[in-house]
Amino acid sequence: MTRKIELIGGGPAGLYAARLLKLKEPGLQVTVHERLSGAAETFGFGVGLTESTMRNLAVADPATAEQVRAASYAGHDLRLKGHDATVTLHGARNLAIGRAALLEILSTAAAETGVEIRRGSDIDAAQSDADVIIAADGVRSSTREKYATELGVRSSLGRTRFAWCGADFAVESAFFAATHRGEDLFVLHAYPYGDDRSTFLIEVDDVTWHSAGLQVFDTQTPIGETDHASVALLEDVFATELRGRKLLTNRTRWGRFTNLTLERWSTDNVVFLGDAAHTAHYTLGSGTKLALEDAIALVEALAGESSIAAAFAAYEAARRPPVERFKKLAHRSQAWWDTYRLRAGLPAERLALSYMTRSGNLTLTDYAAEQLESARRALAWLGDAVPDSAADLDEWVLSRPLTEPELTLPTRLLTRDRLRATTAVHEVTWSEPDVWSEPADALIATLTGSGCLPVLLSGPATPEAVAARIDLGERLRLKGERLVGVFLEGDGDRAAAATAVAAGRADFVVTT
Ligand SMILES: Cc1cc2nc3c(=O)[nH]c(=O)nc-3n(C[C@H](O)[C@H](O)[C@H](O)COP(=O)(O)OP(=O)(O)OC[C@H]3O[C@@H](n4cnc5c(N)ncnc54)[C@H](O)[C@@H]3O)c2cc1C
Structure with a gap:
């Protein structure tokens, strides 16, 4: 029987798993080894949590959930500040907590159950005599590196760079904003997580990284220190959003996200x-959410299975599907933000619709159900008399004619036979999830050139492949040179078809 468990890493995953283990089996000997010696040393500022995460926490451990909620900042909208207007994306259902506060709550809660927390302790899994070792040592896990071959590790770095900063006041709502300085584009994600605290997370693409001199600032900054030159520039760029105040930093420097x-x-x-x-x-x-939910599932599995191998298998079987689902949504979200520059000139309402539907998690109708007037304004480019009911928007979008010099179609959704009877198309098959890769660049290059046939993107019927061609459709449309149709298998998903057209990812949609 398992008696001794060691956890490597005192972040949300490790501390929460340790607490739940002791709650479940008080007789266990549970030790958390955390490399940093104090919570204040931790990276990052506030993290957002959703109500669904809070519900899961409340079931697993009501006392901790209550404390997390009490320490969180809630009740603010999410808005997008476009170049021409500000749009509310959704109402007051955001919840955010300072990372240090979250760790404090989880540390205290773990210690209360009898977990031993050793700070400043960095252990090697191979040297431990524990029955079970739980590696919760974060994205740069040295434990994972040791077993990289056995685990089949694949990783890649994001295309943009981000700096995770804070501010000493609560912004009025969570919001996104972007500032151009000539060629340079700085994208801000700001959200409050306390009465006197906000996260200011700033992203730059490769163009800005080089042209704004950020690469030089980064090179000149010693390892482990804040990049003060970049921070000073960001304070100037976002002086309005910062109300003239300074950014808070904590060994802040540019990083690339590790996938x-x-x-x-x-x-x-x-x-x-x-x-x-x-x-x-x-x-x-969703990173903290996934970490905490992993902890819940792992502890359930360890308590419910007779062998360690069976428990690990049960844990992975329970968690892989939701994790994969989030990873796919996140992949599309990441690609959207990586290429923000290409959409920055869109009217705010259209940008908002594009943002809300970027992952495929929400449809046009979902968005319109909450923000009907914004959704209607976003559709004005498709024609007059946009319906005033969210439920009618899909059919209205799909019934819009396409009247371009190269192609006239009576509706945006048509069968393959109908399309064939109307026009010749250049059909391209695509199935890779990454539509900004080098092969995608090469494909786009071959399709570039005005006055050519409309492009029809086809390929496998899997949801991932359909999502990829919708995203490739957007990429092609952003170039503005070709009309783009996307093939959906079978009768097609009318909500997905309408959303693709409404959000500018396809000119028309084709079904079998
Ligand atoms: C810019 C940015 C913004 C984010 N915003 C959000 C958000 O809004 N909402 C959200 O849910 N998530 C967000 N996340 C993700 C979130 O921060 C992580 O997913 C989450 O912290 C993962 O928790 P963890 O416990 O697995 O790892 P971590 O939080 O990384 O904790 C790992 C711990 O292990 C310790 N450690 C490392 N190596 C060793 C070792 N060898 N020995 C002992 N200790 C070790 C580290 O010091 C650290 O304390 C964001 C991430 C980034 C980068």
Whole structure:
């Protein structure tokens, strides 16, 4: 029987798993080894949590959930500040907490149950005599590196760079904004997480990285220190949003997001959870959620299975599907933000609709159900008399004629036969999830040139492949040179078809 468990890493995943283990089996000997010696040393500022995460926490451990809620900042909208207007994306259902506050709550809660927390302790899994070792040592997990071959580690770096900063006041709502300085584009994600605290997360693409001199500032900054030259520039760029105040920093410098996937989440008696096992881009705001939910599932599995191997298998079987789902949503979200520059000139309402539907998680109708007037304004480019009921928008969008010099279609949704009878098309098959890769660049280059046939993107019927061609459709449309149709299998998903057209990802949609 398992008696001794050691956890490597005192982040949300490790501390929460330790607490739940002791709640479940008080007789266990549970130790958390955290490399940093104090919570104040931790990275990052506030993290957003959703109500669904809070519900899961309340079931697993009501006392901790209550404390997390009490320490969170809630009741603010999410808005997008476009170049011409500000649009409310959704109402007051955001919840955010300072990372240091979250860790404090989880540390105290773990210690209360009898977990031993050793700070300033950095252990090697191979030297431990524990029955089970839980590796919760984050995205840069050295434990994972040791077992990289057994685990089948795949990782890649995001295309943009981000700086995670804070501010000493609560912004009035969570919001996105972008500032141009000549060629340079700085994208801000700001949200409050306390009465006197906000997160200011700033992203730059490669163009800005070089042209604004950020690469030089970064090179001149010693390892482990804040990049003060970049921070000073960002304070100037976002002086209005910052109300003239300084950014708060904590060893702040530019980073690239690590996209991480493991083929297996355990080896022998070592099991991985949270960021050590998988990452999902921060623009989905789900990394902490996944880490905490991993902890819940792992503890359930360890308590419910007779052998360690069976428990690890049960844990992975329970968690892989939701994690994969979030990773796919996050992948599309990441690509959207990576290429923000290309959409920055859109009217705010259209940008808002594009943003809300970027991951495929929400449809036009979902968005319109909450923000009907914004959604209607976003559709004005498709014609007059936009319906005033969210339920009627899909059919209205699909019934719009396409009247371009190269192609006239009576509606935006048509069968393949109908399309064939109307026009010749240049059909292209695409199935890769990354539509900004080098092969995608090469494909786009071959399709570039005005006055050519409309492009029809086709390929496999899997949801991932359909999503990829919708995103490729958007990429082609952003170039503005070709009309783009996207093929959906079978009768097609009318909501997905309408959303693709409404959000500018396809000119028309084709079904079998
Ligand atoms: C810019 C940005 C914004 C984000 N915003 C959000 C958000 O809004 N909402 C959200 O849910 N998530 C967000 N996340 C993701 C979130 O921060 C992570 O997913 C989450 O912290 C993962 O928790 P974890 O416990 O797995 O790992 P971590 O939080 O990374 O904790 C790992 C811990 O292990 C310790 N450690 C590392 N190596 C060792 C070792 N060898 N020995 C002992 N200790 C070690 C580290 O010091 C650290 O304390 C964001 C991430 C980024 C980068």
